[in-house]
Amino acid sequence: MKSIVLSFALLVLSTTSFAQGSKFQQGMQANLVLFDSIKTPDDYVSLAATFERIADAEKTQWLPYYYAALATILRGFSDPKADKDAVAGKAEALIAKAEAIEPENAEIFLLKSMNSTLHMLVDPQSRWQQYGAAVTEYREKAKQLDPNNPRVYYLEGQNIFGTPKEFGGGKDKAKPLFAKSLELFKTYKPAGAFYPNWGQKTTEQMLQQVE
Amino acid sequence: MRTLILLIIISLPVNLLISQTRVSGRVIDNKGKPIAGASLSLKQTYDGTVTDSTGKFSFRSTEKGKQVLVASNIGYNPVEQLIDLQNTPLDMEIVLKEKLDELRAVMVTAGSFAAGDSKRAAVMSSLDIATTAGSNADITAALKTLPGTQQVGEQEGLFVRGGAGYETKQFIDGTLVNNPYFSSVPDIASRGRFSPFLFKGTVFTTGGYSALYGQALSSALLLESIDLPGKSEVNASISPLFLGLGTQQLAKNKKSSWGVNYGYVNVGVYFKLVKQTPDYFKTPQFHNGDVNFRFKTKKGGIVKFYSTFANGNLGLRRPDIDSLNLKDAFSLTNYNWYNNLSWRENLGKEWKMNLGAGYSTNKDNISQQVQDQSNQPKHFPGNMYYMQNKNFDLQRRQDLSQVKAVFEKKIIGISAIRFGGEFWHSYDKTVIHDSLYKLIDNYTALFAESDVFLTNDLAAKLGVRFEYSALLNKSDIAPRLSLAYKTGKDAQVSLAYGIFYQKPENSQLYYSTAIGMTKASHYIINYQKMNHDRIFRVEAYYKKYDDLIKIFPAANFTAIYNNSGNGDAKGIDVFWRDKKSIKNFDYWVSYSYIDTRRDYLNYPGKLQPNFVANHTASVVMKRFYTQIKSGFNFTYTYATGRPYYNLMVNNNNKYIIADQGKTKSFNSLNFSAEYVPSIGKQNAKTFIVLFASMTNVLGANQVFGYNYSYNGMYKEPVTPPSKRFYFIGCFLSWGVDRSQDAINNNL
Numbered sequence: 001m002k003s004i005v006l007s008f009a010l011l012v013l014s015t016t017s018f019a020q021g022s023k024f025q026q027g028m029q030a031n032l033v034l035f036d037s038i039k040t041p042d043d044y045v046s047l048a049a050t051f052e053r054i055a056d057a058e059k060t061q062w063l064p065y066y067y068a069a070l071a072t073i074l075r076g077f078s079d080p081k082a083d084k085d086a087v088a089g090k091a092e093a094l095i096a097k098a099e100a101i102e103p104e105n106a107e108i109f110l111l112k113s114m115n116s117t118l119h120m121l122v123d124p125q126s127r128w129q130q131y132g133a134a135v136t137e138y139r140e141k142a143k144q145l146d147p148n149n150p151r152v153y154y155l156e157g158q159n160i161f162g163t164p165k166e167f168g169g170g171k172d173k174a175k176p177l178f179a180k181s182l183e184l185f186k187t188y189k190p191a192g193a194f195y196p197n198w199g200q201k202t203t204e205q206m207l208q209q210v211e
Numbered sequence: 212m213r214t215l216i217l218l219i220i221i222s223l224p225v226n227l228l229i230s231q232t233r234v235s236g237r238v239i240d241n242k243g244k245p246i247a248g249a250s251l252s253l254k255q256t257y258d259g260t261v262t263d264s265t266g267k268f269s270f271r272s273t274e275k276g277k278q279v280l281v282a283s284n285i286g287y288n289p290v291e292q293l294i295d296l297q298n299t300p301l302d303m304e305i306v307l308k309e310k311l312d313e314l315r316a317v318m319v320t321a322g323s324f325a326a327g328d329s330k331r332a333a334v335m336s337s338l339d340i341a342t343t344a345g346s347n348a349d350i351t352a353a354l355k356t357l358p359g360t361q362q363v364g365e366q367e368g369l370f371v372r373g374g375a376g377y378e379t380k381q382f383i384d385g386t387l388v389n390n391p392y393f394s395s396v397p398d399i400a401s402r403g404r405f406s407p408f409l410f411k412g413t414v415f416t417t418g419g420y421s422a423l424y425g426q427a428l429s430s431a432l433l434l435e436s437i438d439l440p441g442k443s444e445v446n447a448s449i450s451p452l453f454l455g456l457g458t459q460q461l462a463k464n465k466k467s468s469w470g471v472n473y474g475y476v477n478v479g480v481y482f483k484l485v486k487q488t489p490d491y492f493k494t495p496q497f498h499n500g501d502v503n504f505r506f507k508t509k510k511g512g513i514v515k516f517y518s519t520f521a522n523g524n525l526g527l528r529r530p531d532i533d534s535l536n537l538k539d540a541f542s543l544t545n546y547n548w549y550n551n552l553s554w555r556e557n558l559g560k561e562w563k564m565n566l567g568a569g570y571s572t573n574k575d576n577i578s579q580q581v582q583d584q585s586n587q588p589k590h591f592p593g594n595m596y597y598m599q600n601k602n603f604d605l606q607r608r609q610d611l612s613q614v615k616a617v618f619e620k621k622i623i624g625i626s627a628i629r630f631g632g633e634f635w636h637s638y639d640k641t642v643i644h645d646s647l648y649k650l651i652d653n654y655t656a657l658f659a660e661s662d663v664f665l666t667n668d669l670a671a672k673l674g675v676r677f678e679y680s681a682l683l684n685k686s687d688i689a690p691r692l693s694l695a696y697k698t699g700k701d702a703q704v705s706l707a708y709g710i711f712y713q714k715p716e717n718s719q720l721y722y723s724t725a726i727g728m729t730k731a732s733h734y735i736i737n738y739q740k741m742n743h744d745r746i747f748r749v750e751a752y753y754k755k756y757d758d759l760i761k762i763f764p765a766a767n768f769t770a771i772y773n774n775s776g777n778g779d780a781k782g783i784d785v786f787w788r789d790k791k792s793i794k795n796f797d798y799w800v801s802y803s804y805i806d807t808r809r810d811y812l813n814y815p816g817k818l819q820p821n822f823v824a825n826h827t828a829s830v831v832m833k834r835f836y837t838q839i840k841s842g843f844n845f846t847y848t849y850a851t852g853r854p855y856y857n858l859m860v861n862n863n864n865k866y867i868i869a870d871q872g873k874t875k876s877f878n879s880l881n882f883s884a885e886y887v888p889s890i891g892k893q894n895a896k897t898f899i900v901l902f903a904s905m906t907n908v909l910g911a912n913q914v915f916g917y918n919y920s921y922n923g924m925y926k927e928p929v930t931p932p933s934k935r936f937y938f939i940g941c942f943l944s945w946g947v948d949r950s951q952d953a954i955n956n957n958l
Contacts, residue, residue, distance in 0.1 A: 023257070027257050042247075042248065042261075042264075045248040045261055046260070046261045049250035049252070049259065049260070049261045050257075050259070052250065052252070053250075053252040053253075053256070053257050053258070053259045054257050056252070056254075056255075057254075057255050057256055057257055083285075083286075086285045086286055087285065089285070090285045122743065123743050125790075129441070133441065164837055166837035166838060166840060167837065
């Protein structure tokens with residue numbers, strides 16, 4: 001009961017801020033919280049569509065495209081039935097639109113890195129050479145643009161965690177990266193309103209998992 | 212609970228104050244099936260939703276008046292619909308059409324096996340070719356594990372569906388390769404000249420191939436060379452049989468690369484360890500060098516140049532079949548220089564261009580000598596011409612210069628037209644027994660082809676090829692047609708039909724150029740079900756041969772050549788590959804059945820050619836153990852016996868079958884293993900692969916046919932030079948990953 005009350009209290013808070021902010025702010029705020037209440041891969045489809053609508057209507061905002069792409073990629077990871085190449089193709093189009101508005105942003109390169117992972121997962125054995133290189137290349141580029149971004153190390157940790165031990169992966173090697181990510185999260189401040197600020201909770205979970 | 216009700220009451224009025232219009236309906240595809248997850252949005256607004264699993268949608272909008280509703284989904288063309296929002300609920304049905312997409316569209320697969328890393332319908336990758344046990348990284352040997360091929364071990368070449376080895380042609384980046392194999396040695400199959408790692412894609416057609424290619428009655432093997440290498444590296448290979456050293460340099464901007472390689476093969480040590488049946492008096496040794504450069508053009512095209520030079524020497528002695536105490540000493544010196552230049556370019560406005568040019572020259576100096584027990588040359592009187600003819604010196608030179616241009620334009624979606632032409636200038640000169648034979652031909656071909664995608668599920672490829680040979684002074688027109696229809700998820704049926712012409716072999720044209728092209732008609736039906744991990748395909752075909760070359764004996768040991776030969780072939784090929792059922796275990800199974808007869812060359816009537824076995828089956832297995840970083844591969848091949856004939860000229864000057872029979876069935880179990888210690892080592896400076904292989908592990912006695920003595924009284928089996936072939940080698944590469952540089956330069 002307490003949690004319901006709490007969430008409704010939050011709802012009230014956010015509803016109040018809707019009234020105060022512009023339509024864009026309202027739209028972003030209302031939908032960003034939905035990332036935390038995803039239950040099925042279809043919820044990502046719906047969320048991605050919502051962000052895409054916002055992005056297409058706004059035209060000059062890269063963040064809704066960013067979130068549309070993020071939701072699309074997360075759907076690709078979570079939906080075993082999805083045609084991963086087609087989903088990644090959709091994400092690529094969204095990323096390109098975000099990049100056209102906001103070039104050289106580390107967050108966008110992290111999306112590219114994640115999307116390359118998605119492509120690779122279709123057939124890791126024969127694709128790791130091509131897409132595996134892209135995963136690293138985009139992540140390294142993000143690292144150069146924003147070396148204190150905790151998501152860089154979180155994703156690097158995820159990549160290493162997902163690689164078999166015999167191929168240079170495993171949890172022992174991933175652990176210091178998750179630790180570094182968490183360290184950075186503690187002092188991390190998003191660059192602006194609605195800027196990406198996700199990953200701390202999953203990093204904590206991963207850190208527990210590799211203990 | 213009270214708080215909850217209170218909250219609902221508070222939030223309700225806000226929504227009720229603004230009047231909204233409800234938009235609902237269903238999204239279906241053009242077959243009437245509901246589309247789940249399709250996005251609906253009112254253009255320029257935030258309003259919209261996605262469809263549920265039954266294709267239904269519903270949303271409310273506070274917008275008023277005329278609005279554009281956009282319906283879209285991954286893989287479909289978006290649809291825009293004008294709607295009028297006037298508070299009355301709207302209900303509608305929207306039909307989305309599937310986007311024509313090269314990645315999703317059906318592809319013609321009848322008669323073709325795609326291999327390589329760039330092809331989405333790949334059956335084998337370059338690595339598969341290298342790790343197929345028994346192939347020892349020879350492309351041809353690996354392709355022989357696919358259905359439709361014969362296990363011919365006494366000659367090089369791919370013997371496809373009843374066709375002889377010379378009826379399969381190889382093309383690199385679109386241009387013909389004149390001498391794809393190392394020069395022939397009697398009764399021994401030579402390896403191919405090209406490493407599988409030069410190519411990113413291989414399409415092995417077992418018939419019904421595109422109008423872009425010609426002059427192969429049975430099959431075209433299409434090899435597509437790699438573009439820029441992924442990184443700069445230096446590599447070396449060490450083995451008791453060969454040494455190799457090379458480098459590949461990728462420019463910092465990743466726009467160009469160059470490379471040089473050198474290899475030296477000497478089997479002397481190996482032959483000391485593994486006894487060979489023939490007496491090699493000149494140890495086989497080969498020098499190979501190649502250079503390449505590639506660069507990307509401004510418009511995204513690529514120019515590639517590859518040149519390779521090879522020189523080889525060998526000499527071997529075998530017992531003479533007509534005499535107990537004589538020997539035949541055969542020796543060969545070969546020089547080969549092959550050059551290929553290609554330019555692929557986007558011309559804009561959906562136009563593409565592919566230009567290719569090639570020059571190759573091949574020189575063989577062959578001599579054979581009948582020798583006595585002390586290896587001294589033996590000469591014979593005139594009435595023993597059949598013995599004296601075994602003493603010869605032969606010099607042969609074959610040059611081929613060619614250009615090819617193909618233009619392609621996309622029309623309506625992914626449908627395309629392609630057209631172009633090619634010109635081959637060939638020069639062939641042989642000197643033997645002081646006679647000189649010289650052939651010069653100018654061959655011209657013009658071709659056009661169109662890919663027509665009626666839907667993502669139905670595609671047709673229509674082509675036609677015009678060919679003219681100046682030497683024969685004959686032209687012909689070869690139509691090609693294929694259709695593919697998607698019958699279900701990952702499954703499709705395709706059909707192919709085509710007429711294929713091929714010039715007679717130069718060894719026949721030496722004696723008469725008054726003969727015409729030989730002809731084959733192919734009819735193929737194929738069913739394929741394929742996803743990432745499993746492939747099943749079955750293909751049935753019928754081939755008809757016309758105008759095959761016949762040889763009739765004439766007076767004074769001469770012969771008459773004409774086009775009165777014919778024949779047919781029919782059969783079924785089955786292929787199954789599964790990478791999924793057992794983890795890290797990959798296997799494929801091929802089975803071919805063929806029934807074929809030909810009346811050609813010196814055959815007295817319709818016979819099953821001596822290179823054809825009725826049933827052939829292969830099982831290829833590969834398993835990689837990541838814990839020990841090692842892979843183990845087995846290939847087992849079985850073929851039923853092949854017919855053999857002794858064709859002799861009788862007193863009426865006609866060919867007759869003096870003797871015939873069937874060889875015992877063919878069995879071969881091959882094994883190979885690789886150890887890759889550097890796998891997975893991030894930033895490993897040295898990449899090492901240790902490789903070992905052994906053919907015919909069980910030591911089966913393989914007989915490929917029989918040679919007959921001149922009088923036909925004695926026959927001798929044709930067998931491999933040694934029962935087993937062993938190989939061990941170490942491959943090293945030192946890579947410089949340029950990805951870091953590329954990042955730096957982009958910042």
